[in-house]
Amino acid sequence: MPLWIFREYDRCSGCRYCEVACSLKHEGIIWPEASRIRVFEYVPGITIPVLCSQCTDYPCVSACPTNALSVDGTTGAVKVDEGKCIRCGNCVEACPGRIPRILPHKNAVLICDLCDGDPECVKVCKALGFNALIAVDKWPGSHYKLYARTAEEISKAYVKKLYRIDVEEVM
Amino acid sequence: MPYGFTGKFVEVDLSSSKVKVIDVGEEFYRKFLGGRGLGSWLLWERLGVDWEKVDPLSPENLLLILTGPMTGYIAGVRIAVTGKSPQSGGTVGSTIANEVGLELKTSGYDGLIISGKAKDPVYVFISDDVIEVRDASKIWGKGIRETHKLLLRDVMPELRKIPTYGEPKEPAMIYIGPAGENLTRISAVEGKYAHAAAYGSYGAVMGSKNLKAVVAKGSGPLPPVYDVGRLKELLYKAIELVPKKVPRLRIWGTGQGPWRYGRDLSSIPVRNWQEEYWERETYSQYDLEVYDWVKRYWADFGCPLCCMKVTVLHRNGEVVITDAPDYELLAYEGSNLGIYDVRDIAHLIWCGEELGFDMINAGNVLAFTAELFEKGILTKEDIGFEVRWGDENAFIRLLKLIASKEGIGKVLAEGTYRAALKIAEMKGLKPDEVFKYAVQAKGIAIGAHGIRSGLDYPPLSYVTSVQGGDHQSVAMLPLDAAPVVNEVWAAFCDSAVICQFNALGGWDFVFEALRAITGWDTTKESWVNENAKRILTLQRVLLLLGGPDVYWDPRIHDDNPPRFYEPLPSGPKKGQAPAKADITKLRSEYYRALGWDEYGIPTEETVKQLGLNGTEGALKRIKNRLNIG
Numbered sequence: 002m003p004l005w006i007f008r009e010y011d012r013c014s015g016c017r018y019c020e021v022a023c024s025l026k027h028e029g030i031i032w033p034e035a036s037r038i039r040v041f042e043y044v045p046g047i048t049i050p051v052l053c054s055q056c057t058d059y060p061c062v063s064a065c066p067t068n069a070l071s072v073d074g075t076t077g078a079v080k081v082d083e084g085k086c087i088r089c090g091n092c093v094e095a096c097p098g099r100i101p102r103i104l105p106h107k108n109a110v111l112i113c114d115l116c117d118g119d120p121e122c123v124k125v126c127k128a129l130g131f132n133a134l135i136a137v138d139k140w141p142g143s144h145y146k147l148y149a150r151t152a153e154e155i156s157k158a159y160v161k162k163l164y165r166i167d168v169e170e171v172m
Numbered sequence: 173m174p175y176g177f178t179g180k181f182v183e184v185d186l187s188s189s190k191v192k193v194i195d196v197g198e199e200f201y202r203k204f205l206g207g208r209g210l211g212s213w214l215l216w217e218r219l220g221v222d223w224e225k226v227d228p229l230s231p232e233n234l235l236l237i238l239t240g241p242m243t244g245y246i247a248g249v250r251i252a253v254t255g256k257s258p259q260s261g262g263t264v265g266s267t268i269a270n271e272v273g274l275e276l277k278t279s280g281y282d283g284l285i286i287s288g289k290a291k292d293p294v295y296v297f298i299s300d301d302v303i304e305v306r307d308a309s310k311i312w313g314k315g316i317r318e319t320h321k322l323l324l325r326d327v328m329p330e331l332r333k334i335p336t337y338g339e340p341k342e343p344a345m346i347y348i349g350p351a352g353e354n355l356t357r358i359s360a361v362e363g364k365y366a367h368a369a370a371y372g373s374y375g376a377v378m379g380s381k382n383l384k385a386v387v388a389k390g391s392g393p394l395p396p397v398y399d400v401g402r403l404k405e406l407l408y409k410a411i412e413l414v415p416k417k418v419p420r421l422r423i424w425g426t427g428q429g430p431w432r433y434g435r436d437l438s439s440i441p442v443r444n445w446q447e448e449y450w451e452r453e454t455y456s457q458y459d460l461e462v463y464d465w466v467k468r469y470w471a472d473f474g475c476p477l478c479c480m481k482v483t484v485l486h487r488n489g490e491v492v493i494t495d496a497p498d499y500e501l502l503a504y505e506g507s508n509l510g511i512y513d514v515r516d517i518a519h520l521i522w523c524g525e526e527l528g529f530d531m532i533n534a535g536n537v538l539a540f541t542a543e544l545f546e547k548g549i550l551t552k553e554d555i556g557f558e559v560r561w562g563d564e565n566a567f568i569r570l571l572k573l574i575a576s577k578e579g580i581g582k583v584l585a586e587g588t589y590r591a592a593l594k595i596a597e598m599k600g601l602k603p604d605e606v607f608k609y610a611v612q613a614k615g616i617a618i619g620a621h622g623i624r625s626g627l628d629y630p631p632l633s634y635v636t637s638v639q640g641g642d643h644q645s646v647a648m649l650p651l652d653a654a655p656v657v658n659e660v661w662a663a664f665c666d667s668a669v670i671c672q673f674n675a676l677g678g679w680d681f682v683f684e685a686l687r688a689i690t691g692w693d694t695t696k697e698s699w700v701n702e703n704a705k706r707i708l709t710l711q712r713v714l715l716l717l718g719g720p721d722v723y724w725d726p727r728i729h730d731d732n733p734p735r736f737y738e739p740l741p742s743g744p745k746k747g748q749a750p751a752k753a754d755i756t757k758l759r760s761e762y763y764r765a766l767g768w769d770e771y772g773i774p775t776e777e778t779v780k781q782l783g784l785n786g787t788e789g790a791l792k793r794i795k796n797r798l799n800i801g
Contacts, residue, residue: 011467016476021474024393030400031393032394034391042342043324045366046470088336090338094335104391105300131469151339
């Protein structure tokens with residue numbers, strides 16, 4: 002069964018060990034911006050982990066003009082063929098959460114590959130005792146797409162929920 | 173360039189808005205690491221010749237914002253802020269938990285050297301190759317929360333310039349409030365609402381340069397390391413150490429301190445240190461935990477420990493958003509002011525931090541004022557209102573007067589030491605009659621750990637520390653005493669620029685990590701005998717050079733404040749106080765251990781041995797001033 006990374010915003014401390022673990026695995030070095038999961042903190046204390054939601058209709062894959070993106074048959078992750086990516090940004094525009102990331106120093110777009118079924122971010126979050134990220138079976142359903150939102154959108158909602166303050170006062 | 177460093181520093185001259193990128197040779201990284209150590213060296217190199225004449229609040233002073241070799245790699249990101257301190261006239265390696273350290277390094281720089289003074293309020297923005305001095309006139313005068321928001325709004329469009337690249341993360345930011353802008357000597361450099369580089373009062377140094385903030389966002393990787401496999405193992409080892417060593421920090425932060433230090437160890441300041449013992453149930457983290465913590469965990473980049481909690485208080489239309497608070501501020505805005513309701517304390521802390529104060533040094537001034545009022549030295553006519561123990565509103569009014577330097581606030585803004593001198597003059601008293609109530613060391617407020625009970629900090633702590641009253645960097649013997657707040661250890665953490673709480677594995681762990689990052693074979697022995705001695709000796713030289721308004725005489729100022737010789741009036745160690753003769757003896761032992769003479773002045777032989785070339789002349793200047801052969 003495909004995999005999904007459940008993200009519990011309330012439990013995220015913002016320690017960003019997930020970014021460290023992800024970039025160590027994928028880039029062989031600590032590189033927070035190249036991490037496929039990134040924790041945003043626009044407002045102090047409101048720490049929001051953002052990563053690919055594997056929408057069931059995969060708008061990013063459909064938007065790719067060069068077929069650089071495909072869906073992994075086992076995990077359901079979006080795979081990037083680095084040789085084919087032309088960094089056009091169509092996938093970014095197609096994603097409701099603008100989650101794919103293109104960096105000046107990288108040749109291809111960065112999207113979570115679910116570590117082929119054993120995600121580093123989930124393991125490290127568990128080791129830390131926060132369990133803000135949990136790997137769960139991806140049962141059929143289109144609701145996963147609800148999590149494909151921008152960090153800004155989620156942060157605004159969380160400001161109201163946690164701080165009970167007008168968003169305009171802090172963002 | 174050695175592993176772990178970028179090898180580059182950004183130099184910004186605010187007077188001319190000129191920016192350049194410079195190299196610092198590997199030799200200096202090896203000798204001083206970064207942060208506090210390297211900062212002291214850069215200051216000596218550039219300002220040493222005229223050190224005594226440099227006014228810390230003039231354009232001649234430098235503001236250094238420095239990473240270290242371990243910043244970002246291991247356990248809790250921090251950034252060191254230093255310069256000539258407006259409090260001590262020496263240098264303080266003041267560190268703040270903030271991602272500016274990470275963003276500078278991922279932009280390709282080990283640090284930032286800021287000189288001169290901008291004509292109008294500005295902030296410095298760094299993002300990879302972009303280094304800009306930007307207008308901050310609309311942000312100047314604003315409190316901390318508003319400042320954070322306005323900077324974010326100003327910078328995000330810049331970071332989103334190429335929309336097809338996806339969403340950039342927020343930049344890291346450090347900034348000052350009105351207390352720093354108005355040059356109070358008790359102001360902090362703050363970040364994320366509730367974090368502060370406080371000791372040293374570098375908020376005022378930023379203010380004196382018309383610099384409101386430093387904002388950074390890097391997109392590259394951290395520099396390559398010597399052994400990435402080993403580093404990865406150590407990162408996981410750091411995680412394992414958390415539940416084993418300090419569960420209390422993850423669960424409560426240091427907020428359980430009032431019970432530990434107040435009730436059990438009798439070392440908490442009570443009413444300007446008149447006592448160091450109390451017992452009241454409302455005074456602990458407990459009430460915040462059940463009423464006001466909205467989010468249990470709040471960490472900074474790379475921190476497996478997480479000692480912060482988000483606290484939200486709604487009262488009288490105000491929305492307080494702040495940290496837990498920690499022990500130091502629970503003490504300084506709590507028992508030391510006679511306030512025992514933890515929610516009042518959190519509110520008072522927030523009021524002060526919004527104004528940009530260092531709430532240890534500002535708290536020290538508040539308690540000093542309240543005691544002078546109690547003793548009749550300062551009156552209602554002097555202050556404009558009564559300042560009584562436990563009156564939170566009076567303390568908030570005082571903070572506002574200090575931040576804007578109105579009325580008595582102008583005197584108190586100078587910090588406890590200088591305010592004592594001025595008040596003595598104002599009242600026609602001998603300085604000692606006011607110094608009796610000043611609990612500070614070399615211009616810096618003493619942190620909330622007393623020495624009288626003998627159960628907490630050792631008696632030498634603040635007597636010879638090169639950072640005065642800094643409770644995170646105190647003098648201990650032997651020099652390699654258990655790592656935790658010992659200044660030999662602190663000099664490592666503040667120069668490698670990592671979090672002291674997070675260096676849980678002690679000496680072995682940090683040197684293994686330093687080796688994995690840089691490839692260097694630094695050992696505990698080489699650190700204690702070479703690097704730490706070099707850094708502390710250089711800081712000592714700069715502290716004794718001092719000036720231009722205050723100077724220290726080791727025979728007088730290498731001592732505890734008078735209050736610490738008054739016997740404790742209550743608690744398990746009632747009647748106890750250190751003997752002056754014991755302190756003098758320990759002081760001499762400490763001088764000897766560091767290679768300083770009987771007056772605590774480093775010897776020529778010592779500075780030569782440590783490779784502090786060029787400081788011999790400074791030793792002569794110190795001796796001349798003190799009339800010592």
